[in-house]
Amino acid sequence: MCGIAGFYNNKINRAEVIKKMTDRMVHRGPDAQGHWLDEQSGWTLGHRRLSILDLSESGAQPMVSHSGRLVISYNGEIYNVKELKNKLINDAAISNTSVSFRGTSDTEVLLEGIECYGIKETLKICKGMFAIAVYDREKKTLQLSRDRVGEKPLYYGRVQAEGGESFFAFASDIALFKEIPGFRNEMNMDALSYYMLHSYIPAPMSIYQGINKLMPGTILTLRNPDSEPEIEQYWSMVDAAKVGQNNLFTGSEEEATKELERLLRSSISDQMIADVPLGAFLSGGIDSATIVSLMQDVSDQKIKTFTIGFDNPKYNEADYARDISNHLGTDHTEMIISEKEMQEAIPQMGYYFSEPFGDASMIPTYFVSKIARQKVTVSLSGDAGDELFCGYEGYWKCDGFWDKINKIPMGLRYAGAAVLSPFDSISNPKLHRIIGTLQAQNICQLKDVIFDRKHVGLEKVVTGSDLKNQLQSILSDKVSDMELYDMLFYHPDDILVKVDRAGMAVSLENRVPMLDRDVIEFAWRIPTQYKYSDGVSKRVLRNILYKYVPQEMMERPKQGFAVPLEKWLKEGQTREWAQEMIDNSKLIRDGILDGKIVRYCWNHIAENPGYTKLVWNMLMAEQWYRG
Secondary structure, three states, X not given: OXXXXXXXXXXOXXXXXXXXXXXXXXXXXXXXXXEEEOOOOOEEEEEEEOOOOOOOHHHOOOEEOOOOOEEEEEEEEEOOHHHHHXXXXXXXXXXXXXXXXXXXXXXXXXXXXXXXXXXXXXXXHOOEXXXXXXXXXXXXXXXXXXXXXXXXXXXXXXXXXXXXXXEEEEEXXXXXXXXXXXXXXXXXXXXXXXXXXXXXXOOOOOOEOOEXXXXXXXXXXXXXXXXXXXXXXXXXXXXXXXXXXHOOOOOXXXXXXXXXXXXXXXXXXXXXXXXXXXXXXXXXXXXXXXXXXXXXXXXXXXXXXEEEEEOOHHHOOHHHHHHHHHHHOOEEEEEEEOHHHHHHHHHHHHHHHOOOOOOOOHHXXXXXXXXXHOOOOEEEOOOOHHHHOOOOHHHHHHHHHHHHHOOOOHHHHHHHHHHHHHHOOOOOHHHHHHHHHHHOOOHHHHHHHHOOOOOOOOOOOOOOHHHHHOOOOOOOOHHHHHHHHHHHHHHXXXXXXXHHHHHHHOOOEEEOHHHOHHHHHHHOOOOHHHHOEOOEOOHHHHHHHOOOOOHHHHOOOOOOOOOOHHHHOOOHHHHHHHHHHHHOOHHHHOOOOOHHHHHHHHHOOOOOHHHHHHHHHHHHHHHHHHO
């Protein structure tokens, strides 16, 4: 795992600026840093390295291809690098040419693949997580690319610098742009409004105007430094879902389970390849237990597993994880984290997340990453199980509720919402949810309002309806529509951001076997009744897990990786911190947030817990704004 950065500008001290940029993300790559400056073109590339494969200098970046034509700065891992390498060798033999490699890093194989086949065709072959920058010295073009689902971050755009000059730059971390002298891109108010509503900023938006997140599965080409970027897709989640739904698996549930296990086993085997110690998170839930079970089954050594527990029993799954570990025979590490320790960590989060981010589970994710990093450099997780295999309660509950709501004519529902709208206010979140339910145009909007408890808390709010409307009628199955919505927005811009930033804060690489391309594409083919039926969610995953772990060990309500936010904001150290943040809010002082609304929510949070999320989002935005 690493971090990358670069820019076009030959009027500033490029060596000094790129060093400041890479120094700012030392946590993403503490093992080494490298810079490449091209005096002829004016391009500068930088890199921070966390060594995973080929720990020698032959894997150092930025890396120049054997021909000298291409230069790459790359963050991530290519899990099927042997497949790409063998193809290069075989194709070279067929064409009577030669290909050679200085070391064993996936970077070198990826670079030679791009030079041989082009970036689009190479990425179609590759399975992995990555953010890539490649400069072609002959064509004088820069190409950026991101993995299929957005596991690795990549920001790009035109930086507004001192003297009114603007120039193209990119980075793994948006905070790096602030190291450019005179950086003055203004805050993106639409992005902030969306964040206040949803707790994250969806791609392609970022918190700064003129700076975007590169969308997953895309390639950006910049033909000259002043031109508009050209963006094309090499893989699409929507297309994968459509193809899967139009080609549903016709076998039995048992056969679907067998095929899914085969694909997961293959993905896990690929992702367990590393030249450094490797382990896995084990929360005690279905997803992580399934991954750890298969890891232990394919390994001839005890898998290192890691769990954190809380001194609040309502949020503690450590006992369950310990039972699973004992049954599977893993080398288990468990640590109980006090609420005081978690609360003390809150002020650090703004530094590592570098954009407003309100998913409070980032705190326990940070701690379990910190504990794992004491023994391993790479950890596998069970993320994506809920989104791909119907694990969220809202999916099946909303399915039935939408059928009832949809029987009421749209015009009548809109009329009812219009009658109630004059009474809508921040002081009545229940009424707001009723209005939102009546106005919902599709099942994804309904899920947001009812089950995800989204409600308006600012004068300016981007409702996100345009994003959700893109999904209307894409898939014939309503539950699959909701899964697709989450895989396009919530999962890449909340879950994967949390996992990447929390892991990178302690220089830990996190890998997600369920996000393997073949696993995703097969998941869309699995009929919904094999995922959820008879009150049982994630059926196919459970079927796999119960081969390795007794069913009775897993039969308990879904708990999740949550923290007692409501309690924290009512008492003790966190309340004192929050009170100071609100009393001295720069966001309110600068007119960015409405102080009346914020203070109303804060003053009434005890009797109305529905304000908890809005207040927390405001606090994390304030922390980010203070820098």
